[in-house]
Amino acid sequence: MFNLFNLTLKLNGFPIEKARIELNKILKIPAENYQGYIENKKREIAVYHLKNNSFYQNLVGTNTFKNWNDLPVITKNDLQKPLHERLSKDYIKKTVFINKTSGSSGDPFIFAKDKEAHAITWASIIYRFGWYNINFNSSYQARFYGIPLDFLGYRKERLKDILSKRYRFPIFDLSDVVLAKILQKFQEKKFDYINGYTSSIVLFGKYLKKKNIVLTDVCPTLKVCMVTSEMLFEEDKILLEKYLGVPIVNEYGASELDLIAFQNPQGEWQVNSETLFVEILDENNQPVANGTEGKIVITSLFNKAHPFIRYEIGDIGILDEASTSKMPILKKLIGRTSDIAILPSGKKSPGLTFYYVTKSIIEDDGNVKEFIIRQTKLDTFEIDYVSSTKLTSLQIQKIEKAIATYLESGLHFTYNRKDVLKRTARGKLKQFESLL
Structure with a gap:
């Protein structure tokens, strides 16, 4: 098997093998020692940014801290300033991975990850998709995503799709005529899995229901479907399982961080505790007990180029009472803080x-x-x-x-x-x- 996906990461300067070894070490830490691992990583990343990042020093107001809860919660608004002002010492735009948040919360901004942090993000994604026998180097993805419509952006994404072994269905027009063409592609191609925006895949599922077609009857290679970026309702999940003919996996992530929670084969929304530290806080930024709803606040444990420390992502959720430091479970994702009706x-x-x-x-x-x-x-x-x-x-x-x-x-x-x-x-x- 030619590992084109891994090779692409390496050629772009992302040390994927080193990241995979690092992730495997973390996964082997016994449950009883895991709280210690988390506490060390939290302190290590906060101390690093207090020493090396003037933006973060100014935000905290000092270059030391005693208690984790004394550190400020970073909002998206705090990050809406030029990227070069937010980069840590020894990092410049040329040496980091740069991207832009989707802006679905109404507060888009450009962010950076150092190359090691971006590599461990990919190692974490590869590991989780592996729970469902999906291999990024060999499994063929049917991708329901947007695509830039300018010439250069469009070509760049299409090239990335080829290198990442995926076929993209742009989702700006999902009329019955277009959905019929998508179905035709599933008849022609041996897709292993579907990945994309929930609402678009649900529309395709409704089209299949109307035509009384189960997708695995026309594409028997299909194993699983991962939905992301939008709320998945229980009745939509039932519809998709019936008409796609495969398990539906719910993914919750953020481009500036990593996969935050990913449905495990037991059906639980398992929080990523390897590369992230997830807290649920009340309106006064104080931690709440598991089982209580609050703001989701996340620390990226590996990103040295840019501080995401106690970063308020803009969502409200609940951690399950049975959560442990090694295996936190997201009981419920209620929605965005910006989506509250008064x-x-x-x-x-x-x-x-x-x-x-x-x-x-x-x-x-x-x-x-x-x-x-x-x-x-x-x-x-x-x-x-x-x-x-x-x-x-x-x-x-x-x-x-x-x-x-x-x-x-x-x-x-x-x-x-x-x-x-x-x-x-x-x-x-x-x-x-x-x-x-």
Whole structure:
């Protein structure tokens, strides 16, 4: 087997073999010693940045610390300044991996990883995909992702797809005509796995349901499907398992960090405790007990080029009570902090509550393909939807009755039927948005 993927990483200066050895050492640390490993790595990375990173020194206000909880929580807003001002001593743009966050939280910024940190990120991803017998050098990926539409960006991504053994389906147009062409590709090519944005793969699953086709009947080599970047609802997971014919694996990650949590073969959302330290904090930035919801705050244990120490990613979640330092389990990912609806009564509710309630009603007959909800005023919401036929007044009554039951009454809705929903530049569907 020709290890083209590994070779590409090496040629770009990412020491993948060294990173793999390092990761294997971490994985062998016994559970009873793991808390010690985490404490050492946390202190080591914080001390490094306090000595070598003027941006972080200024943020902390001193170059020493006693208690971990005394260190500030970094927000995305803190990072919206030129990259060269945030790089550690001895690192320049030419010697680091540079990328941009997707901006799905509304706060995009450019970030950097040193080459060793980027290599261990890849080692961690390769390890987790290996749980499902996926090998990045030999397994063929069907990729449902966005793609830059400028000439240079488009060509660059297509080259990366070839080197990474994947075939990309751009997701900006997922009409039935395009979905039929995608199905044709699955008949022609021996894909091993699917990876991509949840909403796009769900749309493909609904198309297969309408055609009464199970994907593994036309593409028997398919083993597994990994969904990422957007919320996966239980009924969508059931639909995908039935019509794709393979296990559906839920992935939670961030380009600036790593895979944060990845569903293990036991069905648990296992948090990455090898390269990251994940905390759940309250509104005062104090740790909460496992089982309690709070802000997800993450420390990158290996990135020396750029500090991600107690970095507030913008999501709300709960760690399972059974979590250990070696194997933390993400019990629930509730949504983004920017996706909270504030109601006239003063009640705060995750925007996904609207989405979930509405979804459970209007999808009964499969007419509505997808929709988004937007809060425009305290008591006013807009629902944009794509459907074969217009919503009936009876369906609208049902939606508003359910929302009054689950949230509160007296809210006003307008419904806009669209041919296509607006996605981000990367092709993500922002399911709920508050304009307040």
